Amino acid sequence: xxxxxxxxxxxxxxxxxxxxxxxxxxxxxxxxxxxxxxxxxxxxxxxxxxxxxxxxxxxxxxxxxxxxxxxxxxxxxxxxxxxxxxxxxxxxxxxxxxxxxxxxxxxxxxxxxxxxxxxxxxxxxxxxxxxxxxxxxxxxxxxxxxxxxxxxxxxxxxxxxxxxxxxxxxxxxxxxxxxxxxxxxxxxxxxxxxxxxxxxxxxxxxxxxxxxxxxxxxxxxxxxxxxxxxxxxxxxxxxxxxxxxxxxxxxxxxxxxxxxxxxxxxxxxxxxxxxxxxxxxxxxxxxxxxxxxxxxxxxxxxxxxxxxxxxxxxxxxxxxxxxxxxxxxxxxxxxxxxxxxxxxxxxxxxxxxxxxxxxxxxxxxxxxxxxxxxxxxxxxxxxxxxxxxxxxxxxxxxxxxxxxxxxxxxxxxxxxxxxxxxxxxxxxxxxxxxxxxxxxxxxxxxxxxxxxxxxxxxxxxxxxxxxxxxxxxxxxxxxxxxxxxxxxxxxxxxxxxxxxxxxxxxxxxxxxxxxxxxxxxxxxxxxxxxxxxxxxxxxxxxxxxxxxxxxxxxxxxxxxxxxxxxxxxxxxxxxxxxxxxxxxxxxxxxxxxxxxxxxxxxxxxxxxxxxxxxxxxxxxxxxxxxxxxxxxxxxxxxxxxxxxxxxxxxxxxxxxxxxxxxxxxxxxxxxxxxxxxxxxxxxxxxxxxxxxxxxxxxxxxxxxxxxxxxxxxxxxxxxxxxxxxxxxxxxxx
Amino acid sequence: xxxxxxxxxxxxxxxxxxxxxxxxxxxxxxxxxxxxxxxxxxxxxxxxxxxxxxxxxxxxxxxxxxxxxxxxxxxxxxxxxxxxxxxxxxxxxxxxxxxxxxxxxxxxxxxxxxxxxxxxxxxxxxxxxxxxxxxxxxxxxxxxxxxxxxxxxxxxxxxxxxxxxxxxxxxxxxxxxxxxxxxxxxxxxxxxxxxxxxxxxxxxxxxxxxxxxxxxxxxxxxxx
Numbered sequence: 039x040x041x042x043x044x045x046x047x048x049x050x051x052x053x054x055x056x057x058x059x060x061x062x063x064x065x066x067x068x069x070x071x072x073x074x075x076x077x078x079x080x081x082x083x084x085x086x087x088x089x090x091x092x093x094x095x096x097x098x099x100x101x102x103x104x105x106x107x108x109x110x111x112x113x114x115x116x117x118x119x120x121x122x123x124x125x126x127x128x129x130x131x132x133x134x135x136x137x138x139x140x141x142x143x144x145x146x147x148x149x150x151x152x153x154x155x156x157x158x159x160x161x162x163x164x165x166x167x168x169x170x171x172x173x174x175x176x177x178x179x180x181x182x183x184x185x186x187x188x189x190x191x192x193x194x195x196x197x198x199x200x201x202x203x204x205x206x207x208x209x210x211x212x213x214x215x216x217x218x219x220x221x222x223x224x225x226x227x228x229x230x231x232x233x234x235x236x237x238x239x240x241x242x243x244x245x246x247x248x249x250x251x252x253x254x255x256x257x258x259x260x261x262x263x264x265x266x267x268x269x270x271x272x273x274x275x276x277x278x279x280x281x282x283x284x285x286x287x288x289x290x291x292x293x294x295x296x297x298x299x300x301x302x303x304x305x306x307x308x309x310x311x312x313x314x315x316x317x318x319x320x321x322x323x324x325x326x327x328x329x330x331x332x333x334x335x336x337x338x339x340x341x342x343x344x345x346x347x348x349x350x351x352x353x354x355x356x357x358x359x360x361x362x363x364x365x366x367x368x369x370x371x372x373x374x375x376x377x378x379x380x381x382x383x384x385x386x387x388x389x390x391x392x393x394x395x396x397x398x399x400x401x402x403x404x405x406x407x408x409x410x411x412x413x414x415x416x417x418x419x420x421x422x423x424x425x426x427x428x429x430x431x432x433x434x435x436x437x438x439x440x441x442x443x444x445x446x447x448x449x450x451x452x453x454x455x456x457x458x459x460x461x462x463x464x465x466x467x468x469x470x471x472x473x474x475x476x477x478x479x480x481x482x483x484x485x486x487x488x489x490x491x492x493x494x495x496x497x498x499x500x501x502x503x504x505x506x507x508x509x510x511x512x513x514x515x516x517x518x519x520x521x522x523x524x525x526x527x528x529x530x531x532x533x534x535x536x537x538x539x540x541x542x543x544x545x546x547x548x549x550x551x552x553x554x555x556x557x558x559x560x561x562x563x564x565x566x567x568x569x570x571x572x573x574x575x576x577x578x579x580x581x582x583x584x585x586x587x588x589x590x591x592x593x594x595x596x597x598x599x600x601x602x603x604x605x606x607x608x609x610x611x612x613x614x615x616x617x618x619x620x621x622x623x624x625x626x627x628x629x630x631x632x633x634x635x636x637x638x639x640x641x642x643x644x645x646x647x648x649x650x651x652x653x654x655x656x657x658x659x660x661x662x663x664x665x666x667x668x669x670x671x672x673x674x675x676x677x678x679x680x681x682x683x684x685x686x687x688x689x690x691x692x693x694x695x696x697x698x699x700x701x702x703x704x705x706x707x708x709x710x711x712x713x714x715x716x717x718x719x720x721x722x723x724x725x726x727x728x729x730x731x732x733x734x735x736x737x738x739x740x741x742x743x744x745x746x747x748x749x750x751x752x753x754x755x756x757x758x759x760x761x762x763x764x765x766x767x768x769x770x771x
Numbered sequence: 772x773x774x775x776x777x778x779x780x781x782x783x784x785x786x787x788x789x790x791x792x793x794x795x796x797x798x799x800x801x802x803x804x805x806x807x808x809x810x811x812x813x814x815x816x817x818x819x820x821x822x823x824x825x826x827x828x829x830x831x832x833x834x835x836x837x838x839x840x841x842x843x844x845x846x847x848x849x850x851x852x853x854x855x856x857x858x859x860x861x862x863x864x865x866x867x868x869x870x871x872x873x874x875x876x877x878x879x880x881x882x883x884x885x886x887x888x889x890x891x892x893x894x895x896x897x898x899x900x901x902x903x904x905x906x907x908x909x910x911x912x913x914x915x916x917x918x919x920x921x922x923x924x925x926x927x928x929x930x931x932x933x934x935x936x937x938x939x940x941x942x943x944x945x946x947x948x949x950x951x952x953x954x955x956x957x958x959x960x961x962x963x964x965x966x967x968x969x970x971x972x973x974x975x976x977x978x979x980x981x982x983x984x985x986x987x988x989x990x991x992x993x994x995x
Contacts, residue, residue: 283824466971
């Protein structure tokens with residue numbers, strides 16, 4: 039091939055990979071075939087850097103119906119019902135074009151879930167932005183990104199009629215050049231009506247349904263597999279444009295289709311579009327496939343085969359129908375005014391054969407594309423910064439009075455209520471939302487079909503992951519589980535979205551590997567397997583990588599929807615207990631960051647038995663009706679947890695906690711909770727049985743806020759808590 | 772009692788509406804917009820919330836061209852009861868069955884939250900089970916709920932007791948989330964058989980989800 043070097047560079051393929059392609063093909067590939075290999079072997083589609091570490095994730099438990107490898111994970115939630123869920127990143131597109139990038143991120147994850155036969159019933163999102171508080175151009179741009187991302191997520195999810203019931207946000211300079219947009223969807227299906235991305239049965243027709251194919255998103259998967267530099271800033275054309283209305287029609291049509299026995303399998307066209315969907319569907323059965331690309335509905339004239347194969351136009355699905363039922367399939371999609379065409383059929387050749395007006399333009403063996411995709415064992419190196427920061431403690435800095443520290447922490451954007459964000463999302467459509475965004479800790483929906491409730495929480499503390507990539511990842515798992523348990527639900531399984539920098543840098547690869555070890559350890563100890571997930575690498579701009587950010591979304595089940603435990607104060611006069619032990623833990627804390635501008639120190643070890651005992655206590659005490667509220671203690675410590683509970687409930691509090699160091703009211707020791715107790719004797723007994731240390735620290739009041747030496751006016755506190763974020767984000771408008 | 776809930780492409784509150792009316796023991800049928808006639812035994816037509824035709828062009832602008840709408844207009848003109856919720860309210864305005872128009876919310880954002888409403892007039896089927904001055908807590912979820920009507924027409928609405936609900940705070944004092952003229956949340960036509968509101972009473976029928984203040988409204992249209 040002429041200009042081979044240039045061609046490979048453009049397609050981000052190495053010479054070794056090209057040699058392998060030659061071996062697989064037995065001849066020189068043409069340009070279309072190179073484009074297909076380039077996409078399938080992109081980091082985004084092949085997980086070539088991460089696979090080594092993803093292998094060995096705990097993925098099994100009696101309640102797991104489908105683990106990783108399908109479009110989404112599936113768990114059994116009882117009475118013949120299953121929860122189907124996954125989280126996915128749309129980081130690079132959202133940085134380039136925040137509105138469309140975020141919107142299509144939501145669209146993509148929704149399709150991943152409903153392609154499995156599930157109706158999406160809840161969305162969440164985990165967002166990371168750079169510094170939004172300053173008056174400089176960087177913060178101004180970040181605020182623009184926040185507004186665009188939130189509008190994009192809202193417009194897409196709202197139109198789909200899927201409630202966005204929760205999420206999390208964090209802000210740190212490390213995201214100035216790479217924001218993170220991780221979208222989560224959970225759907226419900228009957229356990230015996232789950233569909234898979236499978237094409238098999240010789241002669242079965244391959245059907246294209248949904249929107250027409252245009253030139254948008256061409257090469258998106260390859261784009262998302264590189265860092266941003268000065269040269270590739272003008273990538274906007276690689277970002278797809280979303281049409282939530284088309285997706286809503288596609289959802290309804292698919293759900294109508296699933297009621298019949300017309301199809302073998304179905305898969306959405308996400309990253310790498312028609313290429314990845316066709317190769318993966320055929321690959322799962324080892325079949326071959328013929329596709330006539332001239333039959334694909336086109337949005338623009340003069341489109342070429344490679345554009346059909348690599349476009350990332352949204353709202354499209356590929357279906358393998360049962361022979362003889364293709365007309366029935368077409369009829370359903372046309373009822374919903376969607377394009378639907380038979381474009382090919384399953385064969386026994388084991389090859390993907392692509393035709394263009396009768397001429398064969400590509401012929402690639404299917405299985406080797408997946409099986410022989412490169413797996414890299416990239417060099418790893420423990421970053422030097424870890425030793426430099428490990429011994430930092432708050433004693434290295436000037437002491438700050440607790441009152442001043444409290445005011446600073448409580449008015450930080452990280453702590454402030456995010457109503458400005460979540461009120462732009464319809465959180466109540468489908469009439470299942472029991473615990474809505476803003477009510478602290480996990481969000482909950484009821485399941486009309488079986489009277490249970492599902493709790494879900496997305497968590498990750500990037501500061502912890504920076505100072506301790508393994509412990510930080512494990513901490514994200516325990517925190518998401520704790521949040522779920524605080525509602526009285528039993529945590530069952532996680533999905534993850536692993537966001538890291540450039541894997542070609544050994545220190546970044548080390549962070550990634552450690553993160554995976556942390557997740558493996560935590561999921562194994564807690565028996566909360568990983569059922570789906572996504573990896574996003576190359577979150578790096580001009581050589582500056584993000585903090586390691588393994589976002590974890592935990593899903594749990596509460597057997598009785600009427601017994602969802604709130605996370606804010608309920609009854610004036612009720613006693614408050616602190617469960618767990620508080621020591622001076624300020625490594626990666628909000629306290630150190632807000633007061634001293636440092637993200638340094640060490641994370642404490644995780645005591646999984648204690649964590650599990652805490653979950654057990656809350657779940658069982660809630661069942662026994664001896665407690666009326668529970669909230670975990672994390673960022674900002676006891677003082678901030680109490681202040682949030684107070685603001686959200688509009689009730690006051692008086693607490694006195696006996697601590698070694700007066701600053702420990704802001705300590706971030708793991709495995710703790712604040713519990714409002716109805717029956718103290720029974721509660722104390724239950725804690726004793728579980729060998730948990732508990733302390734009665736105070737009670738709920740009509741008004742006023744007192745936590746040791748910190749005092750605040752409730753109205754002033756509410757005013758700050760509920761208005762701060764809007765003031766920051768809208769300061770330019 | 773037969774309730775016909777019309778489903779347009781992009782409608783997304785039809786199942787919630789069906790669930791709510793079935794909880795109140797009504798017989799509910801979902802009617803696809805491509806049908807040309809409503810079921811014969813229809814007592815009440817509900818145009819539910821959502822994003823009909825994606826709300827492209829402007830909210831509810833295209834739904835009026837759906838085949839079913841001729842029969843909905845005939846049904847309304849014959850005195851049949853029609854309730855438009857959120858996107859359905861916007862359709863009633865677009866079809867001219869109710870007066871006025873919708874603009875984008877004054878803060879140009881979609882707004883989803885519980886909001887209080889005050890009963891302004893109860894001399895109609897919809898609010899007959901409520902008292903003037905009652906304060907209700909009902910979810911709102913819309914991007915274009917900024918109701919507009921010119922002054923003269925507004926005077927007529929008041930004169931004919933067509934202004935039914937206003938946005939308020941928990942004490943019943945006017946509080947305006949979206950910029951609507953006079954904080955208006957719900958109106959009806961002169962004949963008092965066509966009702967439109969932006970808030971979602973069908974989302975407020977169970978205390979488990981935060982409020983059951985919508986029950987009396989939905990029940991109002993099941994009586995008399």
